[in-house]
Structure formats: structure tokens, C-alpha cells
Amino acid sequence: MSAGQIGAPLYVGTVGTEVWWVEPRPEEGGRMALMRRKADGDPHSPLPAPWNVRSRVIEYGGRPWTAAATGGGVLVVFADFADQRLYAYEPDVPGAEPRPLTPVSPVGGGLRWAEPEIDLGRGEVRCVLEEFTGEGPGDLRRLIAAVPLDGSAAGNRAAVRELSDDRHRFVSGPRISPDGSRAVWLAWDHPHMPWDAAELKIAEVGADGVMREVRTLTGGPGDPVAQAEWAADGGLLAACEGTGWWNLYRVDPETGETVALHAAAEEFAGVQRLGLRWFVPLPDGRIWVLHGLGAQRPALLDPATGELVDVPGERGEWLPHLALSGAEVVGVAAGPSTSYEIVAVDTVTLRTRVVGREHQAVVEAGFLPEPVTRVVVGPGGREIHARLHAPRNPGFAGPEGEPPPYVVWAHGGPTLRSPLALNLEIAYFTSRGIGVADVDYGGSPGYGRAYRERLREQWGVVDVEDCAAVARALVDEGVAAPGRLAIRGGSAGGFTAASSLVASDVYACAALLYPLLDLEGVATGQTHDFESHYLEFLIGPYTEVPGRYRDRSPGAHPDRISVPFLLMQGTDDVVCPPAQSERLLERISAHGVPHAHLSFPGEGHGFRRADTMVTCLEAELSLYGQVFGFDPSGVPALRLEA
Template sequence: MSVTSPYGAWESPIDARLAAAHDGSPDFAGTVGDEVWWTEPRPAEGGRRDLVRRRADGTVQSPLPAPWNVRSRVMEYGGLSWAGAVLPDGRGPLVVFVHFPDQRLYAYEPGAPGTEPRPLSPVSSVGDGLRWADLQVRPERGEVWCVLEEFTGDGPTDVRRVIAAVPLDGSAAGDRGAVRELSDDAHRFVTAPRLSPDGRRAAWIAWDHPRMPWDGTELKLAEVGDEGTFLGARTLIGGPEESVAQVEWAPDGTLLAATDRTGWWNIHRVDTTSGDAVNLCPREEEFAGPAWRLGYRWFAALDSGLVAVLHGRGAQRLGLLDPATGELTDAPGEWTEWAGPLAVSGTRVIGTAAGPRTGFQVVELDTALPGLSAAPRVIGSAHHDAVDPAYLPEPVERTFTGPGGREIHAQLYPPANPGFAAPDGELPPYVIWVHGGPTSRVPLVLDLEIAYFTSRGIGVAEVNHGGSTGYGREYRNRLREQWGIVDVEDCAAVARTLAEEGTADRARLAIRGGSAGGWTAGASLTSTDVYACGTIRYPILDLTGWAAGGETHDFESQYLESLIGPLAEVPDRYRDRSPVQHADRVTAPFLMLQGLDDVICRPAQCERFLARIAGRGIPHAYRTFEGEGHGFRRESTLVASVEGELSLYGQVFGFTPPRVPLLELTK
């Protein structure tokens, strides 16, 4: 029999520490011979990324103990931070990885007794030094090929990027001159190259400010000289309004690319002479995604001639594409969301997949099985119920209607707890969650942080507002010059609809978001009266300071040119849309959370906003965390953040959450 208690005051076995322990997902799964390796988060170990090894016999181990932290800072969001190969002399695998604290490349041979990782790349004292991502080990050349990000001065935009080769013998560990640059630095951004099967040609992707990679990129092709340098580089396809998200060579020498020239990222066969591109599977679906990190692969060509693909509208699923016929066959399985990068080895396809009842797991599909009769199997990061599934919400995908009749995609997580029920007639509070990016999308998968709230009687609505990916270029472009308008309106439309239909309590609506979602939360609190309170995490709040004041990193330093408009032409728009300029309009209590080491959304943004609100009598709290950058990774931070957020809702919504420290609000 359930206990009657107000929404928000329910007891739950999902505490903040449990939610923190399950924060993050496995990532960058790949193969080294018959083995599969990937990275995993370790919140309880200072938030480091662990490198996990699955041997051919199925045993799993972590060969690199703390403090090794496998994570790149290229473009600050990083990318593929490890790569491996089987050495030809039979010594076993060689793995090269980026160590987060110093951003150096290290080589590691786990089969060699007593072997410690040895540095391969040098240290630079200029600016933020040298960084590496999108690694490819090439033992036949005795090198690792990757993207080099090199700072040329002390400013965040004093940087150049090239494709480079680092010797595996360690000769460059103390000598920058031993690092060979394979490409020039004609473009601001590049991805690592894909070598043709005969090794004679290289293809890669490049783009320049002010475009972001989902706006417009170029597919480059060059001959590979005897020393590995690229000769006669030229553009095959792409441009300011065409985003080429990925390029790969098929085993037969065919060049494949995911481009959105049709309005959707579809896979094309590209003629290497003329640049003519043929759509292999024309669909109003996405076969790729936004390149926030280098090294992602949404498709991978198999030796059989088939192409493993991630595709879908919104959520992506795994399929096998026959490029000769255009036939696409989906892999069976209970997972509703697949994520890249995909890796292939022989007949095997490896990726990560999740669903409403499982977090992301490392999953393998053997395409040699006849007719895909056997489902993919979990081979790593296997899900184990940390709590009785009865305490988990039953999510619902919804399409809402926004201003002008436009569609808004969202997913709802209603309150759920088998031991409690609310008093008759009481409606639950709801929190609108806004994803980062803003050119991104939030998947519908198990998230114990969401369950932390829903199991206590607080509903959550995640909104993939206009500008989100997964729904085609037109949907993505809704945010062009409309950031702070479309995202705010879409979130408000979802919140109001939930109240009008009797799903949520109109007087107890909140908004929360981080990074770009923090911007939307801040803009919502300063421009609408929809929300009773909000949680603002590592936000952007001052557009002028962010764009012109050097308060962010190089990758996004001109992002606002498309989200807001050209700064030189519409400077007033930057001022007028910034929440910091309208702090006097805030009437709702809020919690602000900020990492002190954040170089993407710096603490100065929060501090400037708080200075404007000082003395106005608005209850608020500001919590900062040493050692945290953009996005929280440490267990202690995650616990403090989620408990502080719940305490805020309790104080504003009128309930007392059990066993949660009181968040002190100042005025």
C-alpha cells in the first residue's frame, strides 16, 4: 500500500550518490586486433576517463589505473583520445592515448611486463601548449597520425590546427621538430585523414570561422607522398551551406561521405575526380550528427561491401546499408538509441546503445550471422539494475506545438514511485530540462539523475527545441539569428501545454540547463513569467563578453555569428538579448552552478550577472567547484549539485525533501 505524501516529498532509494555513480557513458569504443577497447567515466576517481580493455576471451580489465586520465582537450570538447594496433613482431597490442593533465601523447604496451606509458609528444610553454585528438596508429610507418592543435600565443584564439604524424619511437617527446606536419594550416579546423585502401590518397574534412561544422565544411582530397605528406589538396564537395559530417573509404576504394546537401545528413558515394555525389539511401533521416568532437563515425564500411550506419529521425538506430541497392536493414534488439562512434573489424560492428531502462552499453553485432537472425550482444559496460525498475519513470515521446504552429520535439518523464501517491487533486511540479549545444539533442535513455527527481514526485520534460539536431537542416536552422527567442519560446510552449492539459502544476514549473541550456534557462527567467524558479549551470549570460571579450575558446568564438548575427552589424542585438542586461527582470529564485576551471563558459559570466542582481531581494544561491571545467565529472560535485537543486525546488514549491541538506538562499 502506498503512502500519501505531497509531490516532491516522496522517499526514494535513488540518492544523489547513486545518481552520481552512474553519471556518464562509455565512449569511443574501438578494436585492437580481436580486442575491444573503450573509455569509461570514473566519477569517484576525480572524474577521470578510464581506458577499458576487453580481451578476445571476454575478460575485461582497466590496464591504466589512476591517475591516468584518457581525455583530449582539442577544441576543448576533445575527441577520439586513444588508438591502438597489433604490433607486427607479435609483442601484442600497442595503445597510444592522450593524458588529460598534460595533454601529451603516451604509448603503452600492456603485454610488456612492468611497462609504463612512455611519452611520445613534446611539451610547449606557449599558451595552452600542444593538444592531440582523432588518433590513428600506423605501425607500418612507425607513427601515430592525428590532429595537432598548437597554441601560438597566450590568447584562447591564438591557435593553429594541422594533421600531424608523431613518431612511435619517442623521438619527438622532447623535440617539436620531430613532429611532421602532413597538411598545411590553410584551414582553421581539420579532422584526421582517412587513407585510401592503397595508401595513395587521403581524405579529410576542413572548415573555417565563422562556420560551425554543422553549418558548412569541405571534403578535402590529396595525394600522399612518399614521406606521408599531402600533395595537391583540393575540395571535392562542401561549402558554406553544405555540412559534410564524415568521410570514409570503402574497402573497394569507393569514397563515402555523409553530407546534408539534401537537407538531411545522407550517405553519398563521391567521385574522386569530378566530385559528383550519389545519394545511396535517400531518406528524410539523419545518417550523421554534429561534430562537437573529432573522431566520431556514424557509419563504417565493412569488408563485405555493406556499410554499418546509424540513422533515424530523432533517435538513431543501427542498420546495415547495401550501397549497391540502397536496401537498409535494421539490427534487432531492445535498444532505442544508438550512439557513435561505430567501429568495425572483419564482420563485427561495435557501438554503444541504450534504452529507457538501460544506460549506454558497449554492443557488438556480428554481421556474418545469416539474415541478422541473432541480436547484437552486450560486451562491455553491461547494465545492472541499481534500483528496482519500479522507481524509474515511464518516458513518453511527445510533439508539441509552438508559435506559428511549429513542431517541438520533447520527451516526458512523469513522477513514479511504487511506495507513494500524491493527495487527491494535487498536480506534480515539472522541470523543463534544456540540453547544451544548442546544436545538439538529448536522447531518451535511462538517466538516474532524472529518476532522482521523478522518484521523489517531480516530473521532468526534456525539450529538443528548434535548433536541435536529429530532425534535418531546416529544423536545425530555426535557431539561426534566433537564439534566445526560439529556444525560449519552445521551452515555454512545452511548459504551458503541460499545465493547460493538467499534466503539471502551473504554479510549480521550473527550468534547468547547462552551457547553452544555461543560457536558455537564464534568458527564460529574464524574459518570461512561466517559471517559479530555475537552475542555471555553467551558462552563457553575456553575449558581448563571450563573443568579443575573449571569454570563451576558439572553437565557439564565432558561433554567435550564426546564432545571433554578425557582431559588427547587430551589436545591439548582442546586448539586448543577454540575460545580464535584464537581471532587473528576474523575480524567480534560482540556483547557479559553475566550475572554476571552465574555459568555455567562464565564471565571469555568472559573476557579472550576480553583481547586477545584488540587493534586489531575489532568493538565490551561487555554488562554485574547484577542479571542474565545462560539465561536472566529480562525484562530490555531482552530489552537491543535484541535492542543491532539489532543495531549491522544495523551498519554492512548498515541500520538504527528506534527508537533503538545506540550500541556503541569499537575497
């Protein structure tokens, strides 16, 4: 398999008729490459290795680049992962090299930047600034700032102008009105996450660009705002969740009054971080939207009539990375048999063309799984959304009458979901006789707030129960056999997988990738700031239910784990620190449980290097072979230690 096809291109943008984006390069040490496609050319990366265009704001990052047309070509501003400085680069100027725009701070995590927007008139680039004020993970402030394009701030923090105050812990999505007189953005504070309580702020923009007379238009707990945009006519649009579904509204900039544009029991947005866009206003007044239950597909919404017209095509999974280029909308889309591609859709003819990261059929179609969407009935009669990928290999078949082994995949987040897109990691296993059940357990977005809030104070319970319910349904239907089920997950999915070993006897083994194992550690400051209070929603306030944190921590119960597992961890992980994995391994050694541990120097939260990915997949396959009783050819044998 090609490690380069694991992962999707992100953060699409346009400069005139040019399309730009960033894409993962596992074969180049996991860097994110900035890509450029001129109207009459092929995609290429104007920045060679080791430039790594990736922001670390809130650790998960946000849109790390922007560009604008100049008299001499294009000016690009980007954040480089290595030092998190902003750099300016003019790729059309012969001999030009990236030049730093921001200083390096010696304090804590330094200065970090996301969602840049170039203002050539002022000679600045506006950004979301994350600034550490001390050595702790929570010693920081966030605000909207302006960095001069002339480089005068490269060694002088004082040259960075602060455009907003820092009264809120988090800010994202700043947008300037078409006439330049107003700005809107999203803001929220601990203990909330943005998808629970983000407010829509508005301010007057002075002649100096500073944002004054700040007030809240709408949003907050119970009615969070996921995205806001100015329309071409100066009107304000926002995606809000007051009805329990992310729908689109017109917002009065004076009163904050909202009017629904198309009320529906489906999602027109999702869980926001930084730089995500589910809708784009068009110059003619229509709105390009992504919508659906689970997977989101594009449509055109007429706000005057509420009419919604779906865009035809086989790519049923679009990511919230959208940009407008003339009469075309550019985005990132995939389908069950195609990987994520950069596509452009004509908003008049609705014709689609691929403009970048074109799908390469490195695996013959007969080896790819054909996903089947299922709804399984779980405890209490609740519905659980899942996707089944049966084994598929035209050259082999399992023994007649013998169900194949299955692996239940628990996605990360936990406020994420499993996309309906070609996943070559899944195909790696299904082509070798192992089925995969991708579970959107309670808490997953895409199915309304009630489904997402099933996880309120129930993490480690509902997710574990839902995954087990899907596994048992496979057995009841004869699709899988008892004793031939495994579970795997990364990050929050690793927590669910590890918790499943502690609380369930359904699985014969597990694969844990950079898992969260110690809830008490997270509650007492052993994680990054963005998610440092997330457990108050997922588990409950630590001061009120400290025992629940220990009870639900899989690392605290090694005596309840009785089946083999593989644990894979990066040494540079600041989200799920490797110390948590090390404590579990120390404790499990006293219980004689077969296990293996793979540690990867230089990897963070989520593996990005090709060699790491290959090693992990081969080790995981070897684990399943040893547990399920088959000999996987061509992969090194994984050594399990008791």
C-alpha cells in the same frame, strides 16, 4: 543513485578481437579511464589513476587514443588530460610504463592531439594537431601531423612531421585510402561551425606520407560533410546534407560527383566534432549506419540496391562511436530503461551481445520513468519535439487531483538534443515526485536542417519560446499546475534557462549549471576558439547587431529576474567562464531575488566528479522543495540569499 552511471562510454575501438574504449569515472575524480576487454576476459582498465585519457583539442576534445597489434601484444597511444602529451604504452610487456611521445610547449595552451592512428610501417602515429602560437585563445593552428613512435619528439618539437598545411582553421577525420595513395579529411573555417560548412578534402599521399595536391571534393556552406570513409573496394563514402537531411553518398574521388545511396527524410549522421562515426563500411560492401528522426538506431544499407534493413533490439539510442571487429560492429547503445553499454552486433545474424559497461540495475524498475515522446505545437504553429517523464515511485503517490511539479530541461549545445536513454539524474527527480519535460527546442539536430536552422539569429528567442510552449501545454492538459514549473539547463541550456527567467513568467524557479550569461563577452574573445564565432549564426554578426547581444544576454538584465534560482559553476571553465556568473551574482544582489551559488574548484565545463554531481542534485532538489512547498528528506537544506 550511482554517480558512476552518469555519462556514457565513448570512443570505441578494436584491436583484433579485443574491444577498447574510454569511460567516465566520477568516483575517481572524474577521470576518463581507458578500458580493455579481451575476447576471453572481463573489461579492465590497463591504466590506473591518475591517468586520464582525454584530449582538449577544440576544448571539447576528440578521440584521444588508438592501438595496434604488435609482435609483443598491443601498443597503445593516448593523450593524457593533465599535460595533453601523447604517450605510448605496451600493457602486455611486464613492467612497462607509459612513455611520452610529444613535448610540452610553454606557449599558450601548448600542443594538443586528437584522432591518433598508428602507422607501424612508418613508425609513426598520425594525429590532428592543435598548436598554440601565443597566449590568446585564438592564437593557434591546426593540421595533420605525424609523431615518431620512438620517442624522439618527446623533447623536440622539430621531430614532429607536418603532413598537411594549416590553411584551414579546423581539420578532422583524416582517413588514408586502402592502397595508401590518398587521404581525405574534413576542413572548415571561421565563422562557420562544422555542421554548417565542413568541406571534404582529398590529397595525394607521397612516399614520405606528406599530403600534397590538396583539393576540395564536395561540401561547404549549404552542403556540409559530417563524415567520410574509404570502402574496402577503394570507393569513397560520405554523409552530406545538401538535401536538408544527412544522407549517405558515394563520392567520385576524381570529380567529387555524388550519388545518393538511400535518399530519405531522416538523419544518417549529425553535428560533427572530432572522432564521431555514424557509419562503418563493411568488407562485403554493405554499410552499417545509424539513422532516424531524433534517436538514431542501427541498420544495414546495401549501396547496390539502396535497401535498408533495421537491426532488431530494444536499444533505440546509439551514439556515433562505431568500430569494426571481424564480422561484428561494436558501438555504444542504450534504451529508455538501460544505460549506455558497449555492444557488439553480428552483421550476419544481427544478434547483439554486451561486451562492456553492462547496465547495472542499481535502481528498481518501478522507480524509473517511462518516457513519452511528444510533439507540441508552438508559436506560429511550429512543431516542437519533447519527451515527458512523469513522476514514478511505487511507494508514494501525490495528493489526488493535484498535478505534480514539473521541471523543463533545456539541453546544451545548443546544437545537441536529448537522448532517448536512461538518465539517472532524471530518475532522481521523478522518483521524488517531480516530473521532467526534456525539450528538443528549435535548433536541435536530428530533425533535419530546417528544424536546426530555426535558431539562426534567434537564440534566446526560439529556444525560450519552445520551452515555454511545452510548459504551457503541460498546464493546459492538466499534467502540471501553474506556479509549479521550473526550468534547468547547463551550458547553452543554462543560457536558455536564464533567458527564460528574463523573458518569461512561466517558471517559479530555475537551476543554472555552468551557464553562458554574457553574449558580448563571447563576441569579444572571452571564450575558446572553436565556438568564438558561433554567435554569428545564433545571434548575428556582432559588428552589425551589437545591441542584440546585450538585449539577449540574461546577465545584463538582473532586474527582470524575479524568482529564485540556483547557479552552479566550475572554477576551471574556459567555455563559459566563471566571471560571467560572478557578474550576474553581483548585479542580482541589488534586486532582492533569493538565490544560491555553488562554486566547485577544479571542475571545468561539465561536472565530472561524483561529489560534485551529488552536491548539485541535492541542492537542486532542496531548491524545488522550498519553492514548491515540500520537504525533501535526506538532503542538506540549500541556503537561499536575497
